[in-house]
Amino acid sequence: MPLESCMLVLDNSEYMRNGDYTPTRFQAQAQAVSTVFTAKTDSNPESAVGLMTMAGKSPSLLVTPTNDLGKLLSALGKSAIGGISDFSTSLSIAQLALKHRENKNQRQRIVAFVGSPIEDTQDSLVKLGKKLRKNNVLVDIVVFGDEGMENEGKLGALVDAAGGGESHLVSVPPGPHLLSDIILTSPILYDPERPTAEGGAEGMEDGIDPNMDPELAMAIRMSLQEAAETAARQQHPVGESVTAGPAHPITEHVSSGSAGGAGLPSSLTAPLDNPFIPHPEPSAPGDSGVLPPDHHPSIPHSEEEDEEEMLRRAMALSRGEGGDDFLMAEAEGDDDEEDEEAAIARAIAMSLEEAKHEDNKEEKEPRTEP
Template sequence: MVLEATVLVLDNSEWTRNGDYTPNRFQAQIDAIHVLFNMKTLDNPENTVGVIAHAGASPQVLVSLTNDIGALLKGMHELKIEGVGHFTTGIQIAQLLLKHRANKNQRQRVIIFSASPLDSDEKVLVKLGKKLKKNNISVDVINIGEYSQNEQELQEFVNAVDAGGSSQLITLPPDNKLLSESIKAAFRQISLNDGDNGGFNDDLGFDMDPNMDPELAMALRMSLEEEVARQRAVQPVDQQSQGPSVQPSNNSDAMDTMDEEEQIRKAIELSLQSGENEIPESSANKDHDDLVSSLIDTLPGVDPTDPSLQQELNKAKGNDNKGKSNEKDEDKTN
């Protein structure tokens, strides 16, 4: 997460009444300012953002460097369209605002909108760009409105201020998308190219406005990441624990479909099955008898004292004992 102080400079000149962007150039910039403020403050809680309007009699500072969304809303409330733009003067005032930032460890950045014809020629812009570069200030220019007329001069300005790809010219012709979404997509692509998330993980899947509580939004983001990691770690264990639980359910369903005599016969067979572990014969016989008795008692409509039932049990027990004695004789002969 980059620690940065950013000044957003918007164009509120008469040219921004044009409706080629939805709903017009002026309101499209207002929406984009909110998106950019959100991006920067969510990227790092210690980031600060200021706002300047560069048109009118002279540029005016609307919002000093802050991370408070309330201060942004208050400062933008009475902004209106007036006069002509002052591109270079707006950047110079932004430079002064950054110079007086409270945290000197913050990097310095200006994001400026150009929606009207430039008031300076290429030489003045290049000179200003070199001065900004010397003071370690990065500049992103969002070129809208009169984009074809201004593009060459703005590109020379960005080339002069750029240091290692830190400054960008973003030209956005009118289309069917909102300007704020186009700007967000452009910065997302720049951030991906730089290997940084750029603070774009701000939707979180909740019906909440992360602008209202950035700290809560960040806590939710971290909680979601931890929960995903926990579920991935627990998933193999759950699959192993679910495996053995299928067999008893099938046996229970099978018993429900049998009639009374078949249930008795099945209970006797289960009781006489020998286990894998060696158990003393007297103890095993006792366990078998107890198991048979408990199984018969649970069967509906069965009388455990019925002579025919006792005869079948004794016969089965005798066959089992006979089989065991034959196995012992074979073991002795071997």
């Protein structure tokens, strides 16, 4: 919607006590006030909406165009039902209120509610329409109730004279529907230049205004998302997604159904490359494959050292038989696989070597007679 300054003209005559519209004719107009204000200000925050009544002792201007909904509803609560409506005078006052608007860039529009008989002739209404068109004021008229619909012919001539292309006449018959809902989907608030894919007004969920009922709009949105997800799952079942992509090793194993691991992929049957977990040597042909009873499951048999081997190494060090070369070879070969037994062997060798040095020292020292 464009930037607008809009005046709402309510019918507060005695006919508004009728209950053929929920809850009454006047209360239905009060709900429509909030709907029109919300639609105008949401489409453009700089738009403004004013309010006036056309019956009573005389037409009364309640609020000049404003963007404060609380101010508008407060003035509406102070209005009273009574008297006979003066339609032509009310439109003239509304046109003067729009003329003195603060923002001159706002387009001028009058939205009038008519639910009672109009005493003005069709010629006078056509003359009024031409005057409004000359002053660039557009007119939207909502007729409701049996009394208001009797004026539909005269009011149609007024709308045509004011500019039928951008002015509208909406007729709302009695029924269980709300007057505000009919206006919301009518050309008064519906912009045909910005329809959605479903054919509803922009920003609406299946004809539901999120500003009027956000919880219902959210529920509809979530329901549509769930339906879309369900349709996507039906088009792409889980089984198809598994077989279409690269097969997983575990999936191959399960699907092969072969015994003894013959159908397992190489990634599962290959030995783990871990230096701390030794792997058994392949058995020779005819070998039963039974390990010796003293074989440790986590240590290779070739690396098992008993007490005699430890003593042999210690004696070699104590006699100085290639002790340095022996230590260097041990350091080069066992840097990555040194275990607790090797550490114990070194400790024993060092202790024996120290003992040997102490014995040699005592032998070289001269003994003194007491």
